[in-house]
Amino acid sequence: MVAPNYELIEQEGLETSLLEVSMGPHHPSTHGVFRMDVKLDGENVVDLKPVFGYLHRNHEKLAENMSYLANMPFTDRLDYFNSMTNNWAYALAAEQLVEIEVPERAEYLRVIMAELTRLVNHVSLVGFFVNDLGALGTPLLYAFREREKILDLFEQASGARMMCNYFRFGGLRCDVPEGWLAQAREVVDQFPRFLDEYEKLLCENEIILSRTQGIGKLSRELAVSAGITGPMLRASGVAYDLRKVDAYGIYDRFKFRVPYGEEGDCYDRFMVRMLEMRESLQILKQALDNIPEGEIMGKAPRVFKPKPAEVYGRIEGPKGELGFYLIADGTPKPYRYRVRPPSFINLTVLRDMCLGQKIADAVVILGSIDIVLGEVDR
Amino acid sequence: MSFPGGGIFSGMAVTLRNFVGSYFDPDRLTTNDYSWRPVGKLPQSAGEYPKEGGEQLSDTTTVTNYSRNFPMLLHDGGVSPMDTIRCVACQICERECPPQCIYIEKAYDENGKSIKSPEKFDIDVSVCMSCQICVEVCPFDAIVMNSQFELSSPDRFGGLLLRRDDLLKSNDYYHRIHPEEAAARDQRMAEEKAAKEAKKKATAEAAKKKAEEKARAEAEAKAQEESPGNEETS
Ligand code: SF4
Ligand code: SF4
Numbered sequence: 279m280v281a282p283n284y285e286l287i288e289q290e291g292l293e294t295s296l297l298e299v300s301m302g303p304h305h306p307s308t309h310g311v312f313r314m315d316v317k318l319d320g321e322n323v324v325d326l327k328p329v330f331g332y333l334h335r336n337h338e339k340l341a342e343n344m345s346y347l348a349n350m351p352f353t354d355r356l357d358y359f360n361s362m363t364n365n366w367a368y369a370l371a372a373e374q375l376v377e378i379e380v381p382e383r384a385e386y387l388r389v390i391m392a393e394l395t396r397l398v399n400h401v402s403l404v405g406f407f408v409n410d411l412g413a414l415g416t417p418l419l420y421a422f423r424e425r426e427k428i429l430d431l432f433e434q435a436s437g438a439r440m441m442c443n444y445f446r447f448g449g450l451r452c453d454v455p456e457g458w459l460a461q462a463r464e465v466v467d468q469f470p471r472f473l474d475e476y477e478k479l480l481c482e483n484e485i486i487l488s489r490t491q492g493i494g495k496l497s498r499e500l501a502v503s504a505g506i507t508g509p510m511l512r513a514s515g516v517a518y519d520l521r522k523v524d525a526y527g528i529y530d531r532f533k534f535r536v537p538y539g540e541e542g543d544c545y546d547r548f549m550v551r552m553l554e555m556r557e558s559l560q561i562l563k564q565a566l567d568n569i570p571e572g573e574i575m576g577k578a579p580r581v582f583k584p585k586p587a588e589v590y591g592r593i594e595g596p597k598g599e600l601g602f603y604l605i606a607d608g609t610p611k612p613y614r615y616r617v618r619p620p621s622f623i624n625l626t627v628l629r630d631m632c633l634g635q636k637i638a639d640a641v642v643i644l645g646s647i648d649i650v651l652g653e654v655d656r
Numbered sequence: 657m658s659f660p661g662g663g664i665f666s667g668m669a670v671t672l673r674n675f676v677g678s679y680f681d682p683d684r685l686t687t688n689d690y691s692w693r694p695v696g697k698l699p700q701s702a703g704e705y706p707k708e709g710g711e712q713l714s715d716t717t718t719v720t721n722y723s724r725n726f727p728m729l730l731h732d733g734g735v736s737p738m739d740t741i742r743c744v745a746c747q748i749c750e751r752e753c754p755p756q757c758i759y760i761e762k763a764y765d766e767n768g769k770s771i772k773s774p775e776k777f778d779i780d781v782s783v784c785m786s787c788q789i790c791v792e793v794c795p796f797d798a799i800v801m802n803s804q805f806e807l808s809s810p811d812r813f814g815g816l817l818l819r820r821d822d823l824l825k826s827n828d829y830y831h832r833i834h835p836e837e838a839a840a841r842d843q844r845m846a847e848e849k850a851a852k853e854a855k856k857k858a859t860a861e862a863a864k865k866k867a868e869e870k871a872r873a874e875a876e877a878k879a880q881e882e883s884p885g886n887e888e889t890s
Contacts, residue, residue: 482662
């Protein structure tokens with residue numbers, strides 16, 4: 279932990295004291311309803327306490343009171359930017375309970391959907407991040423223009439743009455419509471052009487460099503011991519990616535690299551995401567080339583009533599390790615259901631990153647963590 | 657770029673290119689533009705809203721094939737839709753609906769016997785989250801998703817509570833809004849029906865055969881019974 283290095287200014291005839299500020303819960307930089315109790319010495323942060331729970335919806339208890347399948351649409355609403363990957367993690371956990379074989383085509387479609395989701399998440403994160411830096415609108419709208427194309431793909435496949443509810447235990451709800459794959463390929467082919475332009479717009483911008491480099495450093499040791507995952511961990515120099523480590527689904531068939539940073543500052547976190555998008559495009563290209571024809575649903579039991587067991591399913595979500603822990607007790611409802619939300623755990627190091635920084639940088643640091651309050655509060 | 661401020665400068669060039677480009681290249685527009693979508697799926701221009709003459713946009717717009725908004729109940733046409741309603745009020749969907757927004761009451765005839773159709777079937781669309789779970793669990797293909805989206809109402813409670821008669825829609829309407837899905841569903845239902853009938857026929861024949869065999873066996877047994885009996889008495 280960083281020791282707060284502050285000294286109150288001593289001047290004769292002038293009384294100074296610390297100032298306590300409550301940032302949020304309705305602050306535009308908090309991406310939802312989140313509050314930071316900040317103690318300030320002038321502009322320097324000497325203490326910070328994150329306060330959350332404003333969006334608590336009782337997600338875990340709700341799930342324990344309904345059937346396994348009925349909870350699937352609720353997982354969409356955890357991290358509402360990435361409903362497809364949320365579905366996948368939950369399906370992965372439930373599939374271990376009854377051992378369903380997922381058909382080949384479904385596996386490929388799952389990878390395609392997950393990587394498209396990663397693009398959606400990273401592209402909007404970068405937009406919001408520079409929005410927090412004061413680049414109001416323009417980069418965000420460019421990002422949303424691209425996101426829109428992917429959301430259109432989701433809509434055609436699943437019927438909904440954001441709350442997709444597309445994955446099922448043992449496969450997918452329905453096959454993609456005709457011509458969808460060609461359209462997806464078109465989006466994938468055009469994406470690098472946008473990325474090139476976006477990098478030119480942002481990556482060397484002097485204002486961004488001076489406001490993010492060296493700000494909010496997260497050391498490798500702290501990142502590992504605090505259980506940080508995802509792009510944030512990789513930005514701190516640990517090349518750990520569940521797609522490589524677990525190779526869940528069929529990720530062992532694809533060739534891709536895992537970008538990681540050096541300094542662990544805000545700029546690294548931003549760049550890791552930019553680079554990850556390129557790797558996602560590589561995976562997407564390979565998946566679209568090799569996707570076979572066939573079934574999209576394995577032999578799932580009509581009534582999902584698993585034997586007593588304890589399972590944990592996890593994936594590399596766009597924000598980090600997303601895990602679902604289930605205890606089945608032989609009834610159609612889970613006995614215990616627990617979510618391991620990446621953005622909640624990544625948020626725990628906010629204080630350590632903010633101490634000693636300026637208050638304006640706290641906003642940038644929070645933006646670089648990539649939180650979605652639906653997932654933090656559940 | 658290496659001179660100071662070069663990064664900002666090249667960024668400015670990108671914004672300029674996008675700004676000028678947006679006049680010529682619809683791809684650079686950041687606002688709604690449907691031109692890149694497949695032709696026929698969405699209107700090139702939605703025009704004014706609301707449409708003149710009370711025509712609703714969602715009546716004329718076919719959104720994507722799997723588009724889902726709120727559920728509707730299917731009937732197969734006929735004089736009164738209630739005669740051919742597919743729903744048998746089994747209440748599976750009511751039980752499975754994640755936010756519990758379906759309310760069903762069974763219908764009974766004057767003798768108090770269930771007649772396998774819903775007396776009441778309400779869906780509170782202010783609670784419904786368009787998840788389609790009810791469609792998936794229904795064993796009778798009675799409930800499917802509608803794409804009607806213009807449901808706003810000044811009445812917060814009654815206006816958003818869809819009753820059975822609001823929900824009833826014909827299969828033809830379903831074919832109109834989701835042609836591919838409806839065709840696939842009809843085909844599957846026909847196959848299932850054929851399989852069921854074949855099975856019924858097979859079981860009926862088997863039963864007939866069994867009965868015949870049983871009768872024959874009984875006759876034989878009787879004959880056998882009679883003969884030793886005869887021996888005994890003789
Ligand atoms: S779509 Fe979902 S929420 Fe709506 S009635 Fe059906 S099961 Fe319930
Ligand atoms: S809609 Fe289907 S599941 Fe629901 S009560 Fe009617 S028949 Fe049963």
